[in-house]
Amino acid sequence: MNDYHREQLEAILWVRDHLKRISRSDRVWLKRRIKNYLQFRKEVDQFLERHFSNLCTEKCYQDHYSACCSREGITTFFADVFINGLVSSDEEIERLVHVLSRPNVGMKCVYLGQQGCLWVVKPIVCVMFLCKPARKAVFAGNSSALKGWQGLKRREKRYTWPNQPVLFDALETHCIRAGHASSLMYLHNSPGLLRVKYLAMRKKQAALQEFRDNSRDRRSVAKGTNQ
Numbered sequence: 001m002n003d004y005h006r007e008q009l010e011a012i013l014w015v016r017d018h019l020k021r022i023s024r025s026d027r028v029w030l031k032r033r034i035k036n037y038l039q040f041r042k043e044v045d046q047f048l049e050r051h052f053s054n055l056c057t058e059k060c061y062q063d064h065y066s067a068c069c070s071r072e073g074i075t076t077f078f079a080d081v082f083i084n085g086l087v088s089s090d091e092e093i094e095r096l097v098h099v100l101s102r103p104n105v106g107m108k109c110v111y112l113g114q115q116g117c118l119w120v121v122k123p124i125v126c127v128m129f130l131c132k133p134a135r136k137a138v139f140a141g142n143s144s145a146l147k148g149w150q151g152l153k154r155r156e157k158r159y160t161w162p163n164q165p166v167l168f169d170a171l172e173t174h175c176i177r178a179g180h181a182s183s184l185m186y187l188h189n190s191p192g193l194l195r196v197k198y199l200a201m202r203k204k205q206a207a208l209q210e211f212r213d214n215s216r217d218r219r220s221v222a223k224g225t226n227q
Contacts (some may be wrong), residue, residue, distance in 0.1 A: 005110065007098040009183075011078060011182050015085035016055055016093050018178060027086075032108055034083050037159050037167050044127055051138050051145050053131065074109055078161070078175065078184040079168035080123040088120045104147070162187050163200040 001009070048056075076157040085093060094136060095118055097112070106131045111118045117126070130149075139146040171185040176188065187193050 004098045005104075007183055008076065008081075008110075011076075011081045011184050012085070012093065012096055012100070014175075014180050014182070015082050016097075017086055018175070018180070019198065024069060030087055031223065033170070034086060034167065038087070038121070040119060040152075040155055040159070042128070047148060047152060048127065052134060055137060057184065074111070074123060075125045076123040076184060077125075077168055077186055079160075079171040079187075080119075080121075080181050082171050082175065084119050084121045092118075092120055124156065128153065148210055162193055162197045169197075 022030075084098065092178070099110055099113075107116075157166075158164075162169045167188075172185045172187050175182075176185070183189065187197075
């Protein structure tokens with residue numbers, strides 16, 4: 001088993017076991033927590049099905065053109081693993097465990113089966129990646145489709161980009177508090193994303209200090225006027 005398989009397998013097994021340990025009410029709360037994200041993902045899937053399905057199936061899945069699906073290792077956030085675990089059956093989880101427990105001898109992503117991706121909710125990096133030829137083929141002369149995709153890309157950041165409280169960060173925090181650490185917890189490990197958090201915190205602190213200073217100045221002016 002290579003490092004990528006081991007890293008992925010450890011995350012999936014921990015999520016599987018954690019979700020079995022927690023109470024029914026906690027599980028219901030977590031499913032409610034990801035409800036808006038799942039709706040977003042549904043809209044992404046509908047967009048891709050409408051504009052890219054035929055093109056990408058032929059060029060990438062059938063002809064092995066893709067630089068993404070033909071790679072051994074894809075980027076997965078820990079939140080990807082957690083969300084997928086929440087909505088998957090035991091059988092669907094064990095299918096992932098099975099493929100990670102054996103060598104990947106094919107020239108494709110370990111998660112790519114005969115019927116497509118084995119994940120119920122695919123990793124966000126996979127669904128939001130469109131290669132340059134595909135973008136050119138679909139968006140050239142179709143400003144409406146381009147505008148729709150740009151809107152989805154902006155919405156993606158509401159869940160993944162930690163310049164504000166986001167779902168992926170919250171789910172990592174939930175698991176850390178439950179006693180788990182994983183290299184897939186990029187929102188707690190990635191220097192780049194940690195810097196995004198830091199800068200957002202500094203900006204928030206500066207805005208709060210400015211508000212306090214302005215409030216103090218207004219009180220001083222009011223006090224002087226009343227004397």
